Amino acid sequence: MKKYMLFIIPVYLVYVFGYFYVVLPPLNWHAPEFWQFLIFTVGPILVITLIFSLTNQGMHAFDRLKGKFMKQTVHDATAKTSNWKTAAKLSAIALAIMIIFPFASSLISSKIFHAKEYANRIVVKDVKFKEIPEVDFKKTPIIDRDSSIRLGDKVMGNMSEWVSQFNVSDEYTQISYKDSVYRVTPLTYNGFIKYFKNKGNGIPAYITVDSTSGKTSLVKLKDLGLDGMKYVPSAMFNENLMRHLRFQHPTEIFGSPSFEIDEKGRPWYICSTYTYKGVGAKKSVTGAIFLDPITGESTKYDKGKIPTWADRIFPESLVINELDENGSLQGGYWNSVFGQNGVTLTSEGYNYLEKDGDIWLYSGITSANADESNLGFVLVNLRTHEAMKIATAGANETSAMKSAQSEVKNYGYESTFPLLINIKGNPVYLMSLKDNGLIKMYATVSAVDYQKVATVSSDEGLDALFKKTLNLLGTSSDNISAESMKTATIVVKSIEKLNVEGNTQYYIQAENNEIFKITFTTKYENQLVFLKPKDKLNITYVDTEGIKTIKEIK
Known part of the structure; x- marks a missing residue:
């Protein structure tokens, strides 16, 4: 024996x-x-x-x-x-x-018995739409992940000495960097044999894509005075990133690390750490491990002490799950399944925006019956977990995407998932229109009235889109104050209709010969379609440089 x-x-x-x-x-x-x-x-x-x-x-x-x-x-x-x-x-x-x-x-430990606890995993405060800063296209990520991947592959294809030795990772983490927004991704070893051939020097570079302009750069670490990255996901044996982390932190629960760079351009892998209620229930973030892929050294930070340059501590999938449970479990678990009274969920997708130097996740909030409208939208800081909800009823993202695609249906372009932005106090969806993955046009759709669509070619740029959107919304480039809004009762003398770049503009001459204009929307469909001379209208309008734009028909 x-x-x-x-x-x-x-x-x-x-x-x-x-x-x-x-x-x-x-x-x-x-x-x-x-x-x-x-x-x-x-x-x-x-x-x-x-x-x-x-x-x-x-x-x-x-x-x-x-x-x-x-x-x-x-x-x-x-x-x-x-x-x-x-x-x-x-x-x-x-x-x-x-x-x-x-x-x-x-x-x-499940939400069946602890619904309130699950609902309060994330604290969401209600704020006004004015909390969302005016759009700054220098910080607005209009280049999506798929387009970033294409741009990164194109840059890598020009590096003949590396293209056979390394691949480009498809990670493309969204970060705030040098007062703008970028996606960053490292190179990876091109298989087992190439790993052994190159592991002595490590991974030599990473790629940055400016999410506002599409400018793409391959950053060589030697140009920053740094050695190559040796502790990476594509490495093998003890240099494999996850294995190296596990041996350094055997008791920590962590998920997939994200690749980021600090303000000096030094690469890092940031791995969020977690705990559960009981075994595998109510997952929550406890902090993050910052690993230097060049030296292999790592430091653990509690979630309240994360360095401010980092952006992705709370992963998107966890945040969406927390938001859904916050909206669905306030009335208890069984209400979320059967009655669904007051139950809200996030919309079918999310996007990012930059605010105060951090990356915030954006998603719409809709009712459990999943109709074509949103009750508002929510923003979550992916570093601090701060969350705020803005109650702005309007069309949901899917409806906005369909409207934008319909505007250019002769081209057959496909819309990216939109981002809600603030244009002069108006909630507006911003998106790209793509043909076989390439951005061809930009579009905005009013979140209040998804019939209002503005489009420009990508060559014209976002500034042209901004001006066109202002005209569409009947808003000048100056802020509209409450004092500038005027009311009047007019008697219609004549009506003229003009199609301007796909939008129907109504020009109404009053009996006192003043001329007012309004863009056709479904909101005022009944009044405008059957409008005729001698009709009386009670209106609210703004007079900007002699142009009287109707904002409301009462």
Whole structure:
């Protein structure tokens, strides 16, 4: 038996270490992966012990019944039977704990029993739309991730000395950098053989894409006075980023790291750390580990002490889940399933905007019946977890995308997921229109009235779109104050209609010969379609440089 054990124990230890080395589970009882680790490593030993115990227990009981032993031998057999019984019981109890406890803990800690706690995972404060700063196109990410990937691949294709040795990662993290917004992504090793060929010098560069202009750069680390990155996701063995992190922080629960750069351009991998309620329930961020991929050194920060240059501490998927539970569980779990009274959810997508030097996640808020309107929208700071909700009813993002696509349907362009921006106090959706992944046009759609659509070619730029949107909204480039709004009752003398770049403009001459204009919208469809001379209108308008633009028909 000892001979077998001398062989079995080393093999078993190699198996346990090999499983840990490959799977990298956190040694933390809150993590489901920890219990999987126990089941696949300790579990087989317990099963073998249980089977062996029951088998030997039965054999000794059978021998006693046959009466083949002397009194002393029968006593020894009874003692051995008792030992096997104990071993069987302990093995069965341990197996039951490993299998049942994680599921029981997860169920007891679930939102079925703790709906309010789940609903309050994120604190969302209600604010006015004015909290959203006026749009600054120098900080507005109009270049989406797919377009960034194309731009990055194009730059890499021009680097003939590297194109066969390295690939471009598809990560493209959205960050705030040098008073603008960028997407950044590292190069990766191009397979097993190329890793061994280049691992001595590491990954030599990363790519930045300006999300406002599309300007793309391949940044060589040697130009920054830095060595190559050795601890990266595409590295192997002990230089693999996740393995290196796990060996440094064996008890931490962390997810996928994100690639970022600080204000000096130095690369970092930032890995958020988590905990759960019970086993695997109510996931929440506890902080982040900052790993220098050049040296391999790492530092853990609590969530309230994160360096301000970092942008992505709270991952998008977790934030969306928190927002959905905040909107759906306020009335309890069963209300979220059946009655759904007051239940709200995020819309089918999200985007980013820059505010106060941080990256904020944007998503619309809609009712549980998923109609074509939004109740408002929400912004969440991905570094601090600050969240605010703005109640601005209007069309949802999908409707806005369809409106923009309909405006250029002869081209067959597809819209990116929009971003809600503030143009002179008006909530407006901003999006790109693409043809086979290439940005061809920019568009804005009024969030209040999705029939109001402005488009320009990408060559004209966002400044042209801004001016066109102002004209569409009947807004001058100066802020409209309450004092500049005027009211009047007019009697219609004549009406003229003019199509301006796809939008129908009504020019109404009053009997006192004053001329007013208004863009056709579904909001005033009944009044405008059947308008005729001698009709009386009560209007609110703004007079800008002699142009009287109707803002409201009462």
